[in-house]
Amino acid sequence: MTGDSSTTPAPAEAPAVSVRGVYKVFGPKPGEAVRRLQAGSSRDEVKSLGTAAVIDASFDVAPGEIFVVMGLSGSGKSTLIRMLNGLWAPTAGDVLLGDANLAKVDGKQLRALRRSRVSMVFQHFALLPHRTVLENAAYPLEIQGVGKAERQQKAQEALDMVGLSGWADSLPSQLSGGMRQRVGLARALAADTDVLLMDEAFSALDPLIRSEMQEQLLELQEKLGKTIIFITHDLNEAMHLGDRIAVMRDGRIVQIGTSEQILSDPANDYVEKFVADVDRSRVLTASSVMQRPRVTVTIGSGPRLAAREMRDADVTSAYVVDRKRTLKGLVHAEAAVPAAREGVEKLEGLVDPDVVTVHPDTPLAELFAPAAGTSVPLAVVDDEGRLLGIVPRVTLLEAMAPGDNGNGNGDDSNGDDSPESAADSTPAEVLADGDHPTEGASA
């Protein structure tokens, strides 16, 4: 173990937290239970030897990532997170915090690691009721041995960050649940560790406060770049916060992936059933449902080419981009065809710039309003204005339905003009039907 690395972030390739084949068995014969599990026994088969809370967990968390572990109660997620700061010692396997292996350090080194590398936010806040908000936030610094003036100043900064500036001298019992958890968050931030463990941190809060806290956490993470491991049983929360999500069931991690991967490609029936009632409109983003525009023409080409491509693809309008694929607008058939006939050389004058654009990360929920206000599909463009894809209204509606008829695969949505035919068609037919950007383009 080398010294404190909290000031020098690990290189991007090295994981901040690495879990390698970790088992945790509670009971009379944990070692024997692990051997049987490794040999392929099921959790129920080793019941007499002990309760297998975590079975063969392996994952890496990159620095600055929000990694969510999701599962129902009893799935082992709380045990798993407690092995990441050594509150539980793994029965087998390695837990690496940067370059330190928690499974191999002694008590003193473990305490040093907890002080310098990893802090935690608890479900029921776990504040000291007899201390003021400021003293609570300063607690980790007190343990670290920071002098009083300095720790009060740092604690105050942490309180400012979570929006509790004026509450330093209050007692936790005088605060609402949401505010108490802000103190819990401030305490973890004051510790100034790279890794932040959050154990069902928002589960005890009202839905409204919860989403407020989620936004605040995302903001803080953006600003501070902490590595966050977040435990939750709430799929919507997992999908909203997580860069990646590990789904746990009966002690095993059944799937690790981005929210979109889990939603569109569930690893098994359990995950599929789990994601069935997720609010897809908040998880799926424009980029996950968008499709390739059927026809794009570069601004340099003439109306003749545009008209022919539209005819070949059987669409009535085409997207116009420049050489860097920056979106310039639409060209409509009723403008291009006469212009081609008249021998106009350039498209420039014919381009209709009035296209509604959205960012690829926009959740579907926020696409409905713009989609309702325009008759052509939404254009998905990146920060440089390059055209990435389009989202026709029909696609939007279809993406909202859980994938019963299409394996939940986001790609099965299509740009067909008629909703009836789309609902009836198999994915192959839909693709054959063509996804032309023509919805009422004649208007």
Place this chain on the structure above:
Amino acid sequence: MIAAATDTGTFVPRIELGAWVESFISWMTDTFDPVFDAIKTFFESTYDGLAWVLSTPPFFVVALVLAALAFWARGWKLGIGTFLGFCLVAAMNQWDNAMESLALVIVASVVALVVGIPLGIWAARNEHVSRVVRPILDFMQTMPAFVYLIPTVVIFLTGPVPGIIATVIFAIAPGVRFTELGIRQVDAEVVEAGRAFGSTDRRILRQIQIPLAMPTIMAGVNQVIMLALSMVVISGMVGAGGLGDDVVAALQRVDVALGFEAGLAVVILAIFLDRVTSALADRAPVAKALKATR
């Protein structure tokens, strides 16, 4: 040693448990005589000193000091009540007895708490200790109180010391139990928070477990003191001094007047001790913090 059962007419052999305990006690007396002498000297001098402090000044000075303590702990009502109550004690000619009993209670309670609270903490943190301590406490609490007086008289003869020792044994149980309970009841998540931020176990005990368990520990302190008072009266049987002597004397002589006066003095002392110690429990930082929300 083991003779056939006779008067019960059963075949259960007579087990001379009592005789064994008796020979054990006399063996202890012989073997540890110097130790017991030292203990006796220590308790005697402590008790004498405290009793001297309480009974030497004029009664109203001590009554005023106790009233001031009550005022500080709870408020002016208890302060005035305390002063009037102790004036009544003095008016019943029980002042010196009451002060002797108070001294006995204080010495016995302090010893019981000095032993009991650390034992309770140890039991809360160690399952084995808890498993050993619990039945012993059950035994100590259910054994008729004055039975303790017998071996202590054998060892320490009569006077305040056997009274104090018997009182400590009788009163220690709630001190251990409430402390263990209080520490075990501390929110596991808060203790976990202490560990998660890298605190040592000792520091968690000092900064988290004891402060959070304080209201429960103080309830135990209150119980210890109340049990000590009741035992101090019983130990009047061995001439421990104080109100107990008069209560026992009144019982032997069937003296209603003396019995009532000494008994009433015990009640006044009990109310004073109970109200003040329970008020101290409310002054624990955690109790205050919880109160602030109401």
